[in-house]
Amino acid sequence: MGIVMKGADVANAMKEELLQRVAGLKEKGVSPCLAILRVGARPDDLAYERGAKKRMELLGIDCRTVELPRDIRQEIFEEKLKELNEDGRVHGILLFRPLPGHLNEEAAKRIVDPGKDMDGMCPANVAKVFAGDDTGYAPCTAEAVIELLDHYKIPLSGKRVVVVGRSMVVGRPLSMLLLKRHATVTICHTRTRDLPGVCREAEILVAAAGKARMITQDMVGEQAVVADVGINVDEEGNMWGDVDFETVQEQASHISPVPRGVGSITTSVLAKHVVQAAERQTDNE
Numbered sequence: 001m002g003i004v005m006k007g008a009d010v011a012n013a014m015k016e017e018l019l020q021r022v023a024g025l026k027e028k029g030v031s032p033c034l035a036i037l038r039v040g041a042r043p044d045d046l047a048y049e050r051g052a053k054k055r056m057e058l059l060g061i062d063c064r065t066v067e068l069p070r071d072i073r074q075e076i077f078e079e080k081l082k083e084l085n086e087d088g089r090v091h092g093i094l095l096f097r098p099l100p101g102h103l104n105e106e107a108a109k110r111i112v113d114p115g116k117d118m119d120g121m122c123p124a125n126v127a128k129v130f131a132g133d134d135t136g137y138a139p140c141t142a143e144a145v146i147e148l149l150d151h152y153k154i155p156l157s158g159k160r161v162v163v164v165g166r167s168m169v170v171g172r173p174l175s176m177l178l179l180k181r182h183a184t185v186t187i188c189h190t191r192t193r194d195l196p197g198v199c200r201e202a203e204i205l206v207a208a209a210g211k212a213r214m215i216t217q218d219m220v221g222e223q224a225v226v227a228d229v230g231i232n233v234d235e236e237g238n239m240w241g242d243v244d245f246e247t248v249q250e251q252a253s254h255i256s257p258v259p260r261g262v263g264s265i266t267t268s269v270l271a272k273h274v275v276q277a278a279e280r281q282t283d284n285e
């Protein structure tokens with residue numbers, strides 16, 4: 001039976017270090033601050049916002065929400081984003097996406113100050129992640145997987161890692177973060193031939209496809225490490241990962257559950273980014 005990799009254990013370990021860094025900033029008179037920019041009130045955004053606020057509060061990081069009406073015009077929306085860029089008290093910005101269809105998300109990605117872009121969405125941060133330059137910010141979920149594997153002391157160098165999913169928020173940036181750590185990475189997607197065969201070869205398998213329980217026992221090699229990023233909610237409101245946990249656990253060496261796995265680490269990575277941003281902005285003054 002594989003060891004269950006619990007997100008809360010990772011978040012708790014991160015908490016100790018972050019509390020010290022926040023205290024260090026406060027000694028210098030700096031109060032790290034995250035601004036959440038939310039357009040409308042999607043239940044998913046509200047749920048994430050509650051979790052993020054709780055985590056920031058626990059760590060002594062200020063968190064304010066700017067809520068904009070769902071039907072806001074592009075110009076006004078862009079103005080609000082620029083105001084946050086220019087506000088010296090705000091160190092990091094989190095913009096909830098997807099934006100309502102009438103808003104231009106690509107434009108927003110180009111407006112946000114790369115130094116405040118806490119979820120690694122702007123082109124400058126994407127480029128840094130792809131170049132293996134860690135002076136930028138990666139998407140929080142992708143980095144949360146690295147935090148999970150590091151916490152459980154899973155070596156990455158030289159390992160055969162298969163990532164299922166190639167989105168710009170999870171699969172691709174995560175693959176680049178793994179590559180920076182010298183893993184041998186295979187990226188799979190909907191057109192991959194013989195997905196089960198490719199997955200079986202993995203020493204570390206990361207599922208980020210958004211398909212409930214699609215990774216079945218026959219797709220996992222003996223003693224593989226399995227990280228599940230998927231969040232799939234069925235009609236009854238139950239949450240499932242991309243991995244068929246019960247059967248896969250039998251042969252994995254380590255496995256992360258859903259819920260209480262990778263998803264419980266994301267807000268800690270967000271907090272880490274805010275602290276990093278506050279430190280960097282203070283050093284640059």
Ligand code: NAD
Nearest residue numbers: 141165166167170189190208209210229230231262263266
């Ligand atoms: P996405 O839909 O943008 O991308 C999914 C990717 O998986 C695509 O590249 C697609 O090619 C691939 N894929 C889909 N079905 C596949 C299949 N049957 N076989 C092989 N590849 C397949 O999704 P996303 O935004 O990357 O999110 C992926 C999952 O992670 C979702 O369940 C999402 O809810 C979850 N997620 C979790 C967190 C978190 O905090 N834990 C954050 C973001 C996303």
